[in-house]
Amino acid sequence: MSQKELHVISGGKHTWSEIAKIAAQIHPYVTAIHIREKTKSLDEVFIGVQYLLEQGIPAKSLYVNGLPSIALALQTGGLQLPGTTPSLVIQDEFCRGIQRIGVSVHHADEAKWREKEGADYVMFGHIFATNSKQGVPPRGLEQLKQLVNHVNIPVIAIGGMTPARVKSVLDTGASGIAVMSGIWDAADPLGAVLAYHDELQ
Numbered sequence: 001m002s003q004k005e006l007h008v009i010s011g012g013k014h015t016w017s018e019i020a021k022i023a024a025q026i027h028p029y030v031t032a033i034h035i036r037e038k039t040k041s042l043d044e045v046f047i048g049v050q051y052l053l054e055q056g057i058p059a060k061s062l063y064v065n066g067l068p069s070i071a072l073a074l075q076t077g078g079l080q081l082p083g084t085t086p087s088l089v090i091q092d093e094f095c096r097g098i099q100r101i102g103v104s105v106h107h108a109d110e111a112k113w114r115e116k117e118g119a120d121y122v123m124f125g126h127i128f129a130t131n132s133k134q135g136v137p138p139r140g141l142e143q144l145k146q147l148v149n150h151v152n153i154p155v156i157a158i159g160g161m162t163p164a165r166v167k168s169v170l171d172t173g174a175s176g177i178a179v180m181s182g183i184w185d186a187a188d189p190l191g192a193v194l195a196y197h198d199e200l201q
């Protein structure tokens with residue numbers, strides 16, 4: 001079986017030095033560490049990502065959430081765009097210099113539309129109930145399977161992912177998972193990553 005993807009999403013609760021320390025341990029075992037620091041300014045994220053690079057985190061392991069200019073300028077491994085992103089952004093010449101672009105989606109038709117626009121992968125969630133996404137019911141494995149069958153690009157499942165749930169998620173045909181609290185809230189983030197990694201083999 002080909003290697004499945006493991007995306008780790010930062011949750012805005014750690015300092016850059018804490019992110020660097022955890023990223024240094026986990027990057028060999030993950031596809032990407034997404035820098036999703038919604039409350040920080042563009043300048044703060046730019047300086048933060050630069051700091052992670054200086055600390056030896058490989059650029060290819062870092063995906064920037066929502067800030068194309070940083071992904072382009074620092075040549076990170078990817079860019080994750082929110083579902084509200086206008087079509088123009090992905091199709092812009094500017095984005096061609098970005099290594100890999102993923103878009104968050106919440107419906108199969110949206111995923112197809114993003115595929116046509118040129119997204120390299122889509123992220124779909126939330127699959128299971130999670131404290132990280134409250135107020136909206138989870139979409140569940142059946143919707144994930146339908147979405148996977150609707151597109152030809154990789155689908156990354158997010159929301160409530162635990163190592164014990166990985167097999168049921170992969171059985172839908174999903175290409176991998178994305179995890180926030182399961183890593184950043186863990187007493188041992190590296191141990192948590194290895195547990196997900198084992199299930200994804």
Ligand SMILES: Cc1nc(C(=O)O)sc1CCOP(=O)(O)O
Pocket residue numbers: 009104105123124125126127130131132133158159160161178179180181182
């Ligand atoms: C950042 C994010 N996006 C989602 C979506 O549905 O698009 S769910 C989510 C949070 C996932 O956190 P956890 O791994 O702690 O459940």
